Every structure is written in structure tokens, then in C-alpha cells.
Amino acid sequence: MAKMAAMAIAHTLPIPSAGGLPLIGQTFEYQRSAFDFYWRIFERYGEVSRSTLLFRPVYHLLGPDANEKVLLNQGGVFSSKAAWEELLHALFPGGLMLRDGAEHRMHRRMMQGAFNHESLQNYHVAMDATVDRTLACWPVGTPVPFLDLVKALTLDIATQVFMGEVPGAMANELKQDFVDMVAASVAVVRLDLPYLSYGKGIAGRQRLVRYFAERVPAKRASQDRDLFARLAQAQDESGQDFSNEDVVNHMIFLMMAAHDTTTSTLTSVVRVLAEHPEWQHRLREEMQALPLPLSFADLAHMPLADQVMREALRMYSPVPALPRFATEAVEFKGHVIPANSLVTISPLVSHYQRDIWTDPYRFDPERFAPDRAEDRRHRFAWIPFGGGVHKCIGMHFGENQVKLVMHHLLRRFEWQLASPRQRDIQWIPICHPTDGLPVVLRKTSRF
Numbered sequence: 539m540a541k542m543a544a545m546a547i548a549h550t551l552p553i554p555s556a557g558g559l560p561l562i563g564q565t566f567e568y569q570r571s572a573f574d575f576y577w578r579i580f581e582r583y584g585e586v587s588r589s590t591l592l593f594r595p596v597y598h599l600l601g602p603d604a605n606e607k608v609l610l611n612q613g614g615v616f617s618s619k620a621a622w623e624e625l626l627h628a629l630f631p632g633g634l635m636l637r638d639g640a641e642h643r644m645h646r647r648m649m650q651g652a653f654n655h656e657s658l659q660n661y662h663v664a665m666d667a668t669v670d671r672t673l674a675c676w677p678v679g680t681p682v683p684f685l686d687l688v689k690a691l692t693l694d695i696a697t698q699v700f701m702g703e704v705p706g707a708m709a710n711e712l713k714q715d716f717v718d719m720v721a722a723s724v725a726v727v728r729l730d731l732p733y734l735s736y737g738k739g740i741a742g743r744q745r746l747v748r749y750f751a752e753r754v755p756a757k758r759a760s761q762d763r764d765l766f767a768r769l770a771q772a773q774d775e776s777g778q779d780f781s782n783e784d785v786v787n788h789m790i791f792l793m794m795a796a797h798d799t800t801t802s803t804l805t806s807v808v809r810v811l812a813e814h815p816e817w818q819h820r821l822r823e824e825m826q827a828l829p830l831p832l833s834f835a836d837l838a839h840m841p842l843a844d845q846v847m848r849e850a851l852r853m854y855s856p857v858p859a860l861p862r863f864a865t866e867a868v869e870f871k872g873h874v875i876p877a878n879s880l881v882t883i884s885p886l887v888s889h890y891q892r893d894i895w896t897d898p899y900r901f902d903p904e905r906f907a908p909d910r911a912e913d914r915r916h917r918f919a920w921i922p923f924g925g926g927v928h929k930c931i932g933m934h935f936g937e938n939q940v941k942l943v944m945h946h947l948l949r950r951f952e953w954q955l956a957s958p959r960q961r962d963i964q965w966i967p968i969c970h971p972t973d974g975l976p977v978v979l980r981k982t983s984r985f
């Protein structure tokens with residue numbers, strides 16, 4: 539095997555290196571704008587190149603064919619666990635992305651029941667009430683960073699719909715613990731000291747672990763319909779439950795995986811609709827034609843909202859890069875990536891390919907309409923939710939949540955940007971506007 543790899547390497551194309559400073563390489567450029575970084579190396583070096591990020595070589599496989607190669611992962615060479623573990627293990631151990639192969643398949647199958655049609659329908663009812671209550675208190679007529687509003691909303695959804703907790707002091711403490719954990723996961727100084735954000739995140743995790751662990755037995759026996767109950771009651775084909783520790787770890791991981799990504803998507807939707815008032819108007823008409831309260835089935839009957847959401851996800855992919863660890867040497871288009879290498883693919887490159895998307899920098903939701911379906915030009919052109927065995931398990935949950943919030947938002951408010959804006963996005967770790975997207979909300983004439 540090793541001999542074959544060595545022979546292959548002797549006949550393969552070289553992998554261009556992006557150069558840069560010793561050890562640091564392109565780290566600062568990547569942090570400043572992952573979008574500009576990926577596009578610079580793609581335009582200069584093509585589909586395969588190597589750079590140095592945070593003191594180590596990283597191989598970049600870019601474009602739809604590269605997405606397909608890595609995400610389909612024929613032969614199981616690309617490990618999700620080994621790539622994500624380094625970033626997430628201390629705070630979010632045991633999550634699905636931190637598992638490979640048969641173990642991943644088994645956990646994912648068991649978890650699937652928490653994301654089936656019946657479960658999503660139950661979450662919808664709980665979510666509808668939470669969204670309605672929260673939006674009724676949003677400030678009108680004054681500039682307010684939309685990112686902050688929607689973060690608070692998705693945290694309410696996490697405590698009420700995911701955990702089944704009632705609003706109040708306990709819910710507020712849980713939200714703070716979770717916020718501390720997320721902040722810690724991107725902390726540069728990783729020392730467990732109580733006054734550093736990393737230490738606060740570790741303490742937050744310990745409290746959340748205690749909270750969930752104490753309640754698993756009651757949730758297993760309950761008739762509750764929240765996500766926590768569904769996980770506590772999940773079983774494999776032989777009737778085996780998740781261990782208490784697995785339930786706790788999956789819950790904490792799911793909250794993390796859901797929170798910033800959904801927040802990012804909603805913020806981008808509000809941004810594109812503020813920049814394109816004609817679309818805001820069209821979507822409001824679509825929403826006003828739907829009955830109240832919005833049923834779960836109605837979510838499938840908002841084609842324009844669906845197209846806008848997809849276009850926002852294309853232009854502002856919440857997850858800018860998907861890392862994998864190549865456990866063996868692997869060939870792609872004549873290049874060989876050496877064994878034990880960190881690899882990334884990026885939606886930011888495939889979402890702006892000119893041979894797939896017409897005028898890719900233009901906001902054009904109708905590119906997703908059935909008669910154009912530009913996303914169908916390549917199975918792996920549009921990958922905001924990843925693909926292959928690790929494709930987002932919460933995709934439908936996330937999409938439903940975004941469409942439900944759009945429904946309430948568009949019926950209740952009109953909005954515009956508080957000031958004319960440039961393209962100022964921070965892409966890592968999750969895409970968000972650097973200034974929080976100040977907007978002014980006004981009540982619609984029907985409210």
C-alpha cells in the first residue's frame with residue numbers, strides 16, 4: 539500500500555504552495571477574510587493548493603468536484619473526527635461530527651428519530667409560540683443590531699424547544715452558560731482560569747452537564763416532546779438506549795451546531811431583504827396569504843421565502859470551511875495529498891463559480907426556482923449544509939426555523955438598514971456582519 543502511494547506520488551502533479559510568513563503563513567489573511575483568502579488561492583493556484591495556517595500545513599481542495607471527493611469520502615480516507623476534535627473536543631466532546639465510520643453511523647441512526655417528521659412537527663408548535671412572544675417585544679423605530687435580537691431569539695428557542703425549560707431564572711443561567719461555552723470555543727488563550735473566557739466556558743460546560751445529567755432519567759420516563767426528551771428516549775434496533783453521558787454530550791453539541799448557524803442564516807436573510815425591498819414586499823405578500831397560526835404543513839408552501847433563504851445561504855454560507863484529516867495519501871486530479879494532512883473544502887468557492895451560477899455576485903433568488911435550478915448543475919455546488927454522511931442532521935429543523943421566523947417577521951415588521959452599507963462580513967468561525975447589522979424595524983399596517 540505504502541509502495542503504491544510512493545509510486546503514485548512520483549508521477550503526480552506538484553501542489554502549489556501559497557508561501558507567506560514562516561510558521562504563520564496565511565493565518566492573518568485567513569482571519570481577515572476567509573472569502574478573499576480562498577478566492578485568491580483558487581484564482582492563482584486552482585483546485586489544489588497548500589498554505590500554512592496556525593503553524594501547520596493545510597491542503598485546500600476547492601470547487602464542486604473537490605467537495606464531492608471529500609464529502610463522499612470513498613474509502614473512508616477523510617476523518618471528520620480527527621479534524622474537528624482538535625477544535626471542539628474540550629468543550630463539545632462526543633458530538634456527531636467527532637465520530638467516524640461505524641460508530642458515527644450507529645449514533646446518527648439513533649438520533650434520527652429526534653429529527654423525523656413527527657418530531658419536527660412538535661418542535662414547530664413550540665417554536666411558533668416562542669417566536670410570536672419574542673417578536674412582540676422587539677423595539678420599533680430605532681436602530682438596533684439585528685444580530686443581537688436574533689441571537690437572543692435562538693437562545694430562547696434552544697432553552698424552550700430543545701431543552702423544554704420554561705422562561706425564567708434557570709433558563710437565563712443556562713443561556714449564559716451556553717454563550718460562555720461558544721465564546722470559549724474560539725478563545726485564542728486556552729487556559730482554564732476563571733477570569734479568562736476559556737475558563738468561563740469550561741465552567742459553563744460543567745454546569746450544563748450537571749443540569750442535563752440530573753434530568754435524563756425523568757426525561758426518559760416523560761411524555762415530553764422536546765429535543766432533549768427525544769434523545770433521552772432514542773433506541774437502536776435492539777432496544778438499547780443512549781448512555782446518560784451520550785445524551786448529555788449530544789444535547790450540548792446539538793445546541794452549539796444549531797445556534798450560530800441558524801442565527802447567521804436569519805441575519806443574512808434580513809440583510810438581503812433590507813437591501814432588496816422589492817423582495818421584502820413580495821415575501822410579505824406570500825406570508826400574508828398563509829393562514830394563522832402557521833401550520834407545519836404551511837412551511838412547504840412558501841416558495842419565494844424558500845428561494846430567498848437558499849440564496850442567502852449561497853451568498854453568505856454560515857460555515858465557511860469544512861475540515862477533514864486525510865488519514866492516508868489520497869489522489870485528486872493528479873495531485874496527491876500526503877497521509878496525515880489537514881484538508882479543507884469551502885462553500886465560499888463553489889457558491890460563486892461562474893460556470894454554475896449566473897452572475898454569482900448578484901442577489902437572484904430565482905436561480906433556485908424549478909425552471910432554473912442552478913444548484914442542480916452539480917450535486918456539490920451548493921453545500922451550506924455539507925454533504926455525504928456528515929450532512930447536517932438539523933437541516934430541515936434549521937430551514938423550518940428560518941422560515942417560521944421569516945413568517946412572523948414579515949407579517950409583523952418592515953425594515954431597512956440603519957445606514958448605507960458596504961460588504962463587511964466576518965466569515966470565521968461562522969459568517970456574521972461585523973457591526974451586527976443595525977436595522978430599523980417598523981410595524982406593518984396590519985399590526
Ligand code: HEM
Binds near residue numbers: 923
Ligand atoms: C441553517 C442552519 C444550519 C447550517 C447552515 C448548518 C450547517 C452544517 C454543516 C455545514 C454541517 C457539516 C459539517 C461537516 O461536514 O464538517 C453540519 C453538521 C451538523 N449539524 Fe448543522 N447546520 C445548521 C443547523 C443545524 C441545526 C438546527 C442542528 C440541530 C438541531 C444542526 C446539527 C448538526 C449536527 C449534529 C451536525 C453533524 C452531523 C454529522 O456529523 O453527522 N445543524 N451543519
